[in-house]
Amino acid sequence: MVLLDGKKTSNDIKDEIKVAVTAMKERGEKVPHLAAVLVGSDGASLTYVGSKVRACEYVGFDSTLVELPDTTAEEELLNTIKGLNENEDIDGFIVQLPLPKHIDEQKVLMAVNPNKDVDGFHPENFGKMALDMESFIPATPFGILQLLERYQVETKGKHTVVIGRSHIVGRPMSILMSQKGPAGNSTVTLTHSHTKNLSEITKQADIIIVALGVPEFLKADMVKEGVVIIDVGISRVPDASKKRGYAIKGDVAFAEVSEKASFITPVPGGVGPMTIAMLLKNTLLARERNA
Numbered sequence: 551m552v553l554l555d556g557k558k559t560s561n562d563i564k565d566e567i568k569v570a571v572t573a574m575k576e577r578g579e580k581v582p583h584l585a586a587v588l589v590g591s592d593g594a595s596l597t598y599v600g601s602k603v604r605a606c607e608y609v610g611f612d613s614t615l616v617e618l619p620d621t622t623a624e625e626e627l628l629n630t631i632k633g634l635n636e637n638e639d640i641d642g643f644i645v646q647l648p649l650p651k652h653i654d655e656q657k658v659l660m661a662v663n664p665n666k667d668v669d670g671f672h673p674e675n676f677g678k679m680a681l682d683m684e685s686f687i688p689a690t691p692f693g694i695l696q697l698l699e700r701y702q703v704e705t706k707g708k709h710t711v712v713i714g715r716s717h718i719v720g721r722p723m724s725i726l727m728s729q730k731g732p733a734g735n736s737t738v739t740l741t742h743s744h745t746k747n748l749s750e751i752t753k754q755a756d757i758i759i760v761a762l763g764v765p766e767f768l769k770a771d772m773v774k775e776g777v778v779i780i781d782v783g784i785s786r787v788p789d790a791s792k793k794r795g796y797a798i799k800g801d802v803a804f805a806e807v808s809e810k811a812s813f814i815t816p817v818p819g820g821v822g823p824m825t826i827a828m829l830l831k832n833t834l835l836a837r838e839r840n841a
């Protein structure tokens with residue numbers, strides 16, 4: 551079994567970005583500038599956004615964190631986005647999800663200038679991605695492709711089963727794995743809450759990508775020997791033995807599934823750090839495209 555080490559791979563990618571930024575500075579060019587908008591004080595979102603800002607510092611990007619209270623009106627958030635769209639110093643920005651219930655997520659994502667949409671969530675970018683056009687690929691799917699590519703996991707002609715049809719992971723992943731090119735050319739089955747006999751399908755999978763948010767959902771008796779496992783889940787499960795009071799669990803019962811897997815991502819240290827590295831990569835691309 552080979553561990554798909556997202557921590558190491560993301561560090562490699564961040565170091566490559568750092569080299570590119572240093573070269574930009576030496577040429578007297580402006581360095582990439584990423585902004586993140588955080589509405590409210592969701593614990594996990596605070597952690598993620600904090601990691602994104604620290605990663606910017608590491609690679610030499612400028613970063614701006616816009617923190618807005620839970621009570622922010624939709625109109626106010628749309629105005630903030632308009633300001634970021636118009637601010638020429640900002641190359642790319644993200645609005646951290648989830649948003650408070652009173653705000654229409656779709657309306658917010660539609661308001662982001664597609665050329666600055668480094669999350670790749672705007673329909674223009676999603677449509678371009680699906681049509682093999684130059685776009686911003688959402689960071690988590692982009693990170694998964696990079697892991698598969700850098701570990702030379704064969705995907706061509708393989709049966710990939712994606713569990714979960716979210717707009718951020720499952721749906722784009724199902725499209726990307728079937729596309730021509732590196733980490734593509736796979737035969738994809740996209741499964742979800744209405745899928746019948748899920749185990750029968752997962753047992754036929756060469757590659758399984760699980761993005762459900764249900765801790766330890768995928769068990770050893772649901773997979774075949776030699777399967778490749780990509781675990782996108784990051785759930786906080788109460789655990790009194792931990793100082794912070796919770797443990798981080800993926801969607802895969804790692805101990806038992808890893809015994810049958812040929813490649814597997816750990817949680818933490820798998821897909822999570824890759825997401826941040828690819829957000830930086832998209833921001834670098836945005837800077838280069840804007841130059």
Ligand code: GUN
Binds near residue numbers: 825
């Ligand atoms: N919430 C969970 N994942 C993501 C992500 O990749 N981007 C944003 N903006 N919010 C998220």
